[in-house]
Amino acid sequence: MNILIINSGSSSLKYQLFNMPEKAPVCSGLVERIGIEGSFIKHTVYRNNEKHIIEQSGFIANHGEGLKQVLALLTEGEYAVIASPDDIAAVGHRVVHGGEHFTGATLITDEVKHQIKKLFSLAPLHNPVNYKCIEVAEQTFENAKQIAVFDTAFHQTIPEQAYRYAIPEWYYKEHGIRVYGFHGTSHKYVSEQANKWLNKVDTKIISIHLGNGCSITAIKNGKSIDTSMGFGPLSGLMMGTRSGDIDPSVIFHLMEHSGYTLEQLSTLVNKQSGLLGVGGSSDMRDIRKMVSEGNVAAILALKLYAYRIKKFIGAYAAILNGIDAIIFTAGVGENDSNMRESVCSELNYLGIELDPNQNTAYNGELKEINKASAKVKILVIPTNEEYEIAHQCFELLS
Known part of the structure; x- marks a missing residue:
């Protein structure tokens, strides 16, 4: 077909x-x-x-x-x-x-x-x-x-206590303001590949999609139960040009004291922030090159990027009540072994222990890069959103 x-x-x-x-x-x-x-x-x-x-x-x-x-x-x-x-x-x-x-x-x-x-x-x-x-x-x-x-379909299993914001219910009922989540096709595909690799269905998985847009999802028994992107694709992790989580008070402050318009603020947090705003480029390869040259801003950008991911891993370990595996996927997740190492460092209390040799030997296919003795599997899984879409279409027609 x-x-x-x-x-x-x-x-x-x-x-x-x-x-x-x-x-x-x-x-x-x-x-x-x-x-x-x-x-x-x-x-x-x-x-x-x-x-x-x-x-x-x-x-x-x-x-x-x-x-x-x-x-x-x-x-x-x-x-x-x-x-x-x-x-x-x-x-x-x-x-x-x-x-x-x-x-x-x-x-x-x-x-x-x-x-x-x-x-x-x-x-x-x-x-x-x-x-x-x-x-x-x-x-x-x-x-x-x-x-x-x-993109949002996979996240429709998130429970109400995770998808509702702490604002009056009217805004949810009348305006649909809630967490929707994105990158759902990617998270669904790689988590299913992980379940096959683990040879079990009842799993606790954290899927980390790191591209120009970045998101992290807690997946229990194949279903999304929380995700970092919310009402729109701006919240959560630091991204190529998006700020990720930011205190709303910053927005109010810039409007009140610096006269920023809504359009200027949207441009700031969506197109001028993230790796670009902190490190000088939205491309991780450029950031790595600047780091090798001793660029202080680029070094800080990498630290911020990894730190945000680690915070979410800790939070999602709590709501999952444990972890069977974490997944790295998408452009940065699949290709940047240094970022994987930074994210996984000092997480041994969670059972996350990376094998440096396996990590640097990644060859573009599904691979386990944790130490053999580690309690948590660390998997690098190439995402394939187009195939996942084709697979879902085929299943629907069949």
């Missing part, structure tokens, strides 16, 4: 085609700088254990135009992978915010689209684009089932 996965951002569109239930993609690609000068597409076809890469450049005005060019790459030329749009059985869409309405993969109907539209204000950078891509895909792949998989 051919399932095309679309993961759209504000100016980008990632896609992968799977012939389910095969896990390896048939092809994948990225449409970048949509609506911006310098637009390009990188399309990769996987055939006979070889990668065939096609690159195209030229202005792409909108996501609809980008998807049309993707369709041409899928159906035309030497490396065509389908004969026509009718060969696609389903299109799986990553939708960032599903509110309280959706707990799993959902067949898209007019009512589902209405609910996605109602949530535009809660995810203004993502849900409108996700919605537009659904509409374009409906026109492009007329006979395919359109399916939405929501």
Whole structure:
């Protein structure tokens, strides 16, 4: 069954085609700088254990135009992978915010689209684009089932005492103000891989997703019971450009004493903070290079970054009443052995003891990097959100 996965951002569109239930993609690609000068597409076809890469450049005005060019790459030329749009059985869409309405993969109907539209204000950078891509895909792949998989769905198992804020109930009832959580598709995928590795279902796992956006989730018996991102994707851990947790009094102070507008404050905490604000770059590789040169600000940025993660590990160990495993995943989690070492240091009282040799020998596949005698498994698991979306679509249709 051919399932095309679309993961759209504000100016980008990632896609992968799977012939389910095969896990390896048939092809994948990225449409970048949509609506911006310098637009390009990188399309990769996987055939006979070889990668065939096609690159195209030229202005792409909108996501609809980008998807049309993707369709041409899928159906035309030497490396065509389908004969026509009718060969696609389903299109799986990553939708960032599903509110309280959706707990799993959902067949898209007019009512589902209405609910996605109602949530535009809660995810203004993502849900409108996700919605537009659904509409374009409906026109492009007329006979395919359109399916939405929501970032927030995995976290709908969080209990009320964890998802409610300590403000009057009216704000929850009337405005939907509560913890929703994000990166749910990633946390779900890696925690299921961990359960298979541990060969048990009843587990207490802390999943740490470290990319440009960062979040940490407490998972008990396969279900999310708490997560660091809340009403929006700003809270919790320090990130590439986001501040993570910050005392709201700071916001009030800057408004009252420095005349900051809401737009300036949003830009500050979402786009000018985190690694960028403290260390000078949002890219961990740049920060590492500056640290090697003795840059004091970059050194502090790394200390802050690791410290925040350790605080959450301690908190989630408490609410889980123990830990079977912690997981590192996503760009930084999978590739930065020094950060893994910093996070795991001085946590031996929890049973977390990292093996330095195993840690530095990580090779890109699921790996156990704890000491053999350690009580808690430390796992590095590559996330695969696109496959997880395809898997959920396949299960829904099956």
